[in-house]
Amino acid sequence: MSFSDLKLQFLEIVPPSSTDKGLKVTGKAEISATSVTTGDALTIGADGLTTGNAITISSDALTTGSALDITSTATAYETTGSLVKVVQSGSNASNVGAILDLQSTGANSALTPLKITNSETVSATTPSVLFNMLGGSNSSALRLEYKETDITIADDVTTSVAGFFEAYSVPLFLVLRTTTVIPSAANITDIGIGSTAVGFSTGNHSGTDEIVSFHQPVSTVITNAANGFGHSSAQLLLLTHGDPGAATGRVRAALWYYVITPPVTV
DSSP, rough: OSSOOOOSSSOOOOSTTTTSOOOOSSSSSOOOTTTTTOOOSOOOOOOSSSSSSSSOOTTTTOSSSSSOOOOOOOOOOOOOOTTSOOOOOOOOOOOOSSSSSSOOOOOTTTEEEEOOOOOOOOOOOOOOOEEEEEEEETTEEEEEEEEEEEEEEOOSSEEHHHEEEEEEEEEEEEEEEEEEGGGGGGOOEEETTTTTTHHHHHHHHSSSSEEEEOOOOHHHHHTTTTTTTSSSSSEEEEEEEEESSTTTTTEEEEEEEEEOOOOOOO
């Protein structure tokens, strides 16, 4: 049966059996629901399904396209809003499978199973959240975050950036890049956290233009209860350097780190 230029208010197709196709579309199909503001634009009910798939997509000739493309230009996401939401609510000890299973099974492929891009503007106190995991009944969390900021080296022997290290954060790497030459070769000699002057290994950083250096937190600072990581309040970034004689040098600091949220009070 074919329909041409026919608008149907309601159409129900009942196949002869559960193994027969109720509807087959050859060519493009489109669902337009621009007037729908609440509820669901498309509902698929397959609650009796056991070993099959509720939706199967095959696109074997892909080059630059996508098998599934979901986009949104929404500008009012609330805290409970999600572009894609996957919920498994069944509670049973026998539930031991994966909620999201990403596989690249081609032996000669060089694919990236998961790629995350977050292009929001970051600063010394505004990070980009790359990953956020909640676990347990008391909402403990582990987040992977990134931040960067441009720092003007003070006409002094130290420069600080307030609130650079978040509360309960554990840095992975700190990277410095000189973007404007620091005068008088007033190189950075130590990188600290809070009042602890030496917080990172290989604290030396040259003030020569476009020099890049990589730094890891030292173990003594990680375990230091007063100013070490795991702190319950934000801490400043402390750079120790020579006196440049002028506040014209600039350094860009980029930080990759985890934030650990303790369990909430019951």
